[in-house]
Amino acid sequence: MRRKRRDLNLLRENKDLLSDLPDDLLDVIICKLDMKDAVKTGSLSKRWRHVWTNYVVDLKFNHVNILGLKSKPRKKKLAGLDTVFVDRVDNIMKLRCEGNREKINSFCLQFPLGKRFSPLIDKWLNFAIGNRVETIDLDLSSNLPSSARYNFSLLRTVSNYEKKTLKHLRLTNCNFRGWSSSPKFGLLISLQLETVIISSLQLAKVLESCPLLEDLTLDTCCNLTELTINATLLKHLSLTNCCKLKEIDVIRAQNLVYIQLAGVLINSLQLRRLIECCPLLEELTLKRCHRLTYLRIGDSNNCTLLKHLSLTRCSRLMEIDVIRAPNLISLKLKGVSISNLQLTNIIESCPLLEELTLLFCNLLTYLRILESNNSRLKSLHLDRCSNLKEIDICANLLHTLEYNGISQWFSFKKSPRLVNVFIGKDIHLLNGDPLRINTLARDIPSIENLIFAPHHSLEFFHINDPEPVFYMRRLVLNVVMRNRKEELLWVKSILNDFPILETLELNFMIKSRKEMNEKATFDRCRNKRITKLEVNGFEGNQHQVDLLEFLLENLVGLRILAIGPCRKTYISFNSWVYGKANDKGKKWFEDRSEWLRTIISPLVHLEFLRIES
Template identity: 25%
Template sequence: MTIKEIKFVRVAAGSNRSIGLWGSGDNCTSNSRKHAYGGRTNMGLRQKAGRTSATKDYLIELPDGILSEIISRLTLKEAVRTSILSKSWRSIWTCHSHLLFDSVNILGNRIYSKSISCCQSESDRQLQRHHFVEKVDHLMHQRQRGLKIDSLAIRFHLGQEFAPHISEWIQCAFGKGVENIDVDLSEWSSFKIDSVPVDELERYIVPCSLLAASNKRCTLKHLQLAFCSLFSVPSSGSLASLISIKLQDVNINDQQLENFLLICSSLEKMSLHACNNLVKLKFSYPKVRLKILSIRNCFRLESIELGAHNLTTFEYTGELTTFSFKHAPRLAEVYLSFTGQNRQDGVNSALTRFAHDIPHLQTLNLVSVLAMKTLKLPNKVVNFTNVQAFILTVFPFHDEDKFDWIIYILKAFPLLCSFQLNLFSPSYIRKSNILPRHLPECPHMHLTKLEINGFCGSPHEIELLKYLLDNLIELGELVINPCQKVFNGFNSWDFEEASNSHNFRQEVIEWFHKFVPPTIQLHTL
């Protein structure tokens, strides 16, 4: 429902016509219309005034449940604008339980425009910051009259200069039983710019004493912080209700994070992204219920010790570091994407050492950001005895590839049931001078589902697929997709059209139907 639709209801409610929410029914006859138009010139000013004053404001008679339903269907910006519809509606927007304060809702779309933001000086941006804070102050003052706040999101480039205001907004939300808080004070949250130098702001320091107040029942379940600092942790107080936390580009060190986790006894999901003050991470707290841990691009990280007994999922993106999985008996799903100069060693470790380090591993999701032919896999295969699902992303997948790695995988994962292969072949297609590869037979007796994404019908892709079809004895389902599949974290995926996907032509599909046995269920997307 929009503001225009609400205005439509209001006008209809004040008339003598029978009108619905989405349409009208005019009960006037042609004679009554004629009388209405004919008598217009005879109506005096006094009569007009009498009719106007007698018009009843039917909006005030709507039940509270309907009012709340109407407001909940609006954006925050639209909800605030309902105050112009009726005197009784001046504060009705305060029942809106989801508060999103960003440049679009507070300052308008023009501030979010890249072309305009690029031309703004730092003094102009500072002026916008003051306008933003002033308007949010006004809205939060009004919102104190309302009931529960379910979520509060602050997404604007603000620094420690505005700390009293930001803390007051958060405190107000806590007073209203907030469950979700998202504070993103990064530059890109409000000013969309490309390589334009800006003054570095002193980061807002999140008052942990405010988050973990000891004299109030904690209601916060989900917390996201970006571009701020999280320093002191109160000796008393608790965040026992907190279930998930995401820290992105947050100033916090090892000891501060450890102290913070000690007051989060119900925490199940944690994401650490670009927190570059972290060096040696330890998750060895018996009282912490942590089940899912994601660490991305924390570039100073040297070691990770996982001692969370309930941990089931671990995702890591970054340079090769020292891992310890000795006290993670339930760890069953791992995602690994190594960057930097040692990424080859990282892939080698994942395909060898992790078989012993994570004995209960069931799902391995591995990204190889290098040519697979450069891998130095051992001649003696190390078996992953419990892995049933393996996801391998190969970037790039060159036509010079020798396919030694696929033979190793078929041997190293004897109980594998599902194999997903995400290929990122070079955009150019050239006639390969590589002679047909003479690969040894390597029959696999358990794999039943094969999914290949980024398949465009290049000769080396077809040769790889043919080899798999010849060796996957129990294969029952084959999924082929020319689009590239990209992992976003927490079992979330995106599909992107490959630059050479036009090569996925009819003759390639005909090849599938010719060489894929009828006993295999084929899906081409």
């Protein structure tokens, strides 16, 4: 009994302590919580009942913070969950209405909801707009037919209030209602519509009401047939999969700096007029614009300010003419029928070009950047240009090369600063021989950081030179576990033949299929220079354990060991993705991870990498 009384007294004292906290500290506490946990603080004491309403100004409702789900529920599992979701959101909104704080910065609703919840959604929006909301984000993603979707009528809703505060509006998977313009859109800066049923006339009325609009994004708005742009301050325009949009009329767009067109039926003449109306245009991205037959940027009288040009799978585009683009910094061509001469002319017309990406450009047979061009090229990405037979590049500033899916290998000795190299997994040389590391070291003598993605890493280390010397500081390899003895052989080669290597990263790709009865043993080969070892895709089978023990025994200068069960796949030099760890790998780290601490030096920092992808 005495213990229970003591516990009750202690509980009362703790409640009193919570109630006596200063406002500044309350602000710090609430701001560090997500909205779901912030709402729960209302049950701590009377004073805390409405505390969260004074500090939570960003209302975000989704499957995570309302239902505790890791992913959005699928259609089959949605039945009943939508009602639970709506009830919980409505309860939170009622509590928010009782609070003293009026201002709401943002209202975000992300859950598959249809037309039958319209009264509640309208009520929440009215409350948010009445409290001077600046951002509205409605993502009602669902597979409902258009007749069952939520009907959004911002024109009507906003006109109920004198205050105009809305600056950002994003709508996904709903129908737009309203036909008249409204001065209440006066502060709107960005408008993003995705899979929204809206007509050309409706959109025109909305745009008339947005004199401050800077960012317009339209994605899969399939009812649009024409678009008139008369926006003095518009800076960013993105049109994607608007499959019926055939006419884009630009009246004023003098501040437009970014244009992206994807899956739009715009022809070459319309595009040229669009570009001519945008004197400040810096970035142009065109994807799957199949009505384009030619592209001309700049003319004999005007220089363009364009800095970034990206063309992807414009199937009928046969002529690319960049007459005067002295400011072009990056050029990306993917699945484009560009000839050798056209590419040469572009390179010669763009003295500031720093980044060149060529993917699936199958008409190209050679790539030449001569010393006379005084090239400023810094990054070159070549991928699956199947007919490329000659590469002659003299670029003193080139520092990064990404090379994949090309049947020949070329020398890059004329690029003395080339230090970063990514070799993709699809390397199949014509003579059938694998690309070997001594070939790389010979043809790129300045290489320091190498990511080698093919799965035949053992063949990569069959070195013919009697005394090879490699000056790499970082080496990333995909490791195919097949034969324990061979694996230890090439690891020994790394430890002996890379005198200044500092970072070694091994990404296990395939688990071993057969175990060996006897453990392979080798003489020690101490290495003091490698300070970081990263191992991904570690499942804990005997092959991998032997390899890890061998490395830890010989890397006497090691200071960091980073290890995890998820497979890591490099897409480019600076981009990678993690795969999902299998059950065997997860279990090993749950059961044996502490074993690692017993076999490494106290000087080594042990870092466990991600377990879930």
